[in-house]
Amino acid sequence: MDKITIENLSVQYADGTESLRGISLGIEENAITVLFGPAGGGKSTLLRCLNRLNDLTEVKAVSGRILIDGEDILDSRLDVIALRRKVGMVFARPVVLPMSIRENLTYGLKLAGEKRRVKLDEAVERSLKLAAIWEEVKDRLDTPAIALSGGQQQRICLARSLALQPEIILLDEPTSGLDPISTGKVEAALQELKKEYTIVLVPHSVQQAARTADYAAFFLQGELVEYGEGKPLFTNPKDKRTEEYIQGRFG
Amino acid sequence: MNSILTRNRHLTQRIGYAIITVMAFATIIPIVAVVIYIFVKGWSAISADFLTTFPTNGMREGGIYPAIVGTVVLTLVASIFVVPLGIAAAIYLAEYARDTKLTRTIRIAIINLAGIPSVVYGLFGLGMFVLFFKFGTSILAASLTLAIMTLPVVISTSEEALRAVPQGFRTVSISLGGTRWQTISRIILKEALPGILTGVILGLERAAGETAPILFTGAVFFLPSLPQSIFDPTMALPYHLFVISTQVPEMPVNIQYGTALVLLAFVLTLNLIATVIRSRARAKRQW
Numbered sequence: 001m002d003k004i005t006i007e008n009l010s011v012q013y014a015d016g017t018e019s020l021r022g023i024s025l026g027i028e029e030n031a032i033t034v035l036f037g038p039a040g041g042g043k044s045t046l047l048r049c050l051n052r053l054n055d056l057t058e059v060k061a062v063s064g065r066i067l068i069d070g071e072d073i074l075d076s077r078l079d080v081i082a083l084r085r086k087v088g089m090v091f092a093r094p095v096v097l098p099m100s101i102r103e104n105l106t107y108g109l110k111l112a113g114e115k116r117r118v119k120l121d122e123a124v125e126r127s128l129k130l131a132a133i134w135e136e137v138k139d140r141l142d143t144p145a146i147a148l149s150g151g152q153q154q155r156i157c158l159a160r161s162l163a164l165q166p167e168i169i170l171l172d173e174p175t176s177g178l179d180p181i182s183t184g185k186v187e188a189a190l191q192e193l194k195k196e197y198t199i200v201l202v203p204h205s206v207q208q209a210a211r212t213a214d215y216a217a218f219f220l221q222g223e224l225v226e227y228g229e230g231k232p233l234f235t236n237p238k239d240k241r242t243e244e245y246i247q248g249r250f251g
Numbered sequence: 252m253n254s255i256l257t258r259n260r261h262l263t264q265r266i267g268y269a270i271i272t273v274m275a276f277a278t279i280i281p282i283v284a285v286v287i288y289i290f291v292k293g294w295s296a297i298s299a300d301f302l303t304t305f306p307t308n309g310m311r312e313g314g315i316y317p318a319i320v321g322t323v324v325l326t327l328v329a330s331i332f333v334v335p336l337g338i339a340a341a342i343y344l345a346e347y348a349r350d351t352k353l354t355r356t357i358r359i360a361i362i363n364l365a366g367i368p369s370v371v372y373g374l375f376g377l378g379m380f381v382l383f384f385k386f387g388t389s390i391l392a393a394s395l396t397l398a399i400m401t402l403p404v405v406i407s408t409s410e411e412a413l414r415a416v417p418q419g420f421r422t423v424s425i426s427l428g429g430t431r432w433q434t435i436s437r438i439i440l441k442e443a444l445p446g447i448l449t450g451v452i453l454g455l456e457r458a459a460g461e462t463a464p465i466l467f468t469g470a471v472f473f474l475p476s477l478p479q480s481i482f483d484p485t486m487a488l489p490y491h492l493f494v495i496s497t498q499v500p501e502m503p504v505n506i507q508y509g510t511a512l513v514l515l516a517f518v519l520t521l522n523l524i525a526t527v528i529r530s531r532a533r534a535k536r537q538w
Contacts, residue, residue: 056425108427
């Protein structure tokens with residue numbers, strides 16, 4: 001079943017560049033959907049539309065509809081705060097907040113008004129376990145998060161989004177700065193997470209796209225070139241441009 | 252041929268380095284000289300009595316107690332006005348204002364305000380606070396004048412401190428369902444606070460040392476007792492120094508330099524506090 005339905009979405013930036021042109025796409029529940037393609041294709045723009053983070057940048061015009069559970073999230077009357085709690089995001093560079101590991105994890109919940117110690121502690125343990133980093137940090141929860149390694153920080157960021165119990169997780173090249181071992185851990189965590197969550201991932205390489213995708217969408221210069229199930233798309237792409245990109249002839 | 256060229260380049264490099272080093276040390280000399288000169292000429296006047304008693308015999312004897320109290324009070328009252336106002340303006344400019352022609356103009360105006368001569372602020376304070384608002388020659392009028400003079404410094408340093416906090420913190424906080432104000436109050440302000448404090452202290456330090464703005468608005472030659480409220484005028488260190496250096500015949504030189512030494516110590520102490528805050532914060536900073 002589609003968790004997210006994107007209908008004819010176009011995004012134009014204030015500087016005149018058009019970043020997405022007429023995208024229509026259904027994103028499956030409890031699966032990993034990969035948005036891939038060369039830089040400037042509009043993948044990140046699409047990702048940032050899904051939790052309205054684009055509101056922060058100078059976007060001139062957005063047209064079309066994005067339905068999450070049937071509700072149009074581009075509607076101006078939408079409660080954006082509630083949307084962002086439902087749609088979590090992990091960024092390319094891990095940004096831990098300047099506070100302890102525990103405080104990083106509980107930050108979003110506290111903003112939402114959760115004060116009960118028991119609930120907060122539960123959320124910390126549950127989300128750290130989901131992000132596969134509990135064992136590494138359970139004895140140092142009250143130390144500064146910045147002291148962790150890059151790979152650990154990125155899993156803290158993942159756990160921090162999970163603490164809000166979102167339904168959808170957006171990841172924008174979450175492993176671009178990580179070594180292969182850390183990358184493996186993040187990818188393994190995602191495979192577990194998809195059982196409960198809808199995951200939209202912008203991978204940092206074609207290889208990662210092929211490894212992780214249940215569904216894949218290939219973007220080129222603001223257009224959706226091809227979309228389909230992961231395995232067939234990577235082994236037997238229908239569009240010539242997809243094939244050339246996967247084979248590394250451009251990009 | 253080639254090796255001669257290389258040798259010449261090395262020589263040029265070495266001469267350049269030497270010149271820059273000498274000039275760098277040369278800049279330190281006047282600062283150190285001022286401190287040493289004032290210290291040597293004024294130290295003999297410093298005593299517990301000098302700091303805690305009123306001047307007597309037409310300022311030629313006794314202490315400078317009321318001037319010290321006056322300067323501390325003027326600085327504190329000015330800070331009551333300038334701190335909330337300056338920080339609020341900085342938050343608006345750094346966190347809320349869009350980058351438009353208007354906000355760019357405001358920013359340029361603020362930077363230029365810092366360059367207005369202090370005597371002009373003094374005249375403005377006289378017209379505005381002493382006469383128009385009828386505060387009279389008073390601590391209130393003088394502090395308000397000092398506050399306005401200090402405002403640009405506080406706003407621009409605070410804005411800089413806020414902008415230095417990494418953008419990523421804001422994006423993350425918003426993406427976790429935070430509002431703009433939650434983000435500012437829970438993360439940004441806390442991280443920018445040392446920088447803001449430094450700016451405030453540097454601003455107040457300038458306020459504490461200025462004569463011209465308080466000359467027409469709140470400072471007086473001599474008072475037999477301490478001011479009782481902010482509507483009374485006060486004595487102040489910089490003005491007192493001006494008076495005893497130019498207006499009192501047969502003034503003992505060591506009292507003049509003693510007064511200068513106290514003022515210098517006050518300002519340098521504020522400076523030291525700012526430096527300590529900054530270096531402590533830098534050591535604790537998590538970004």
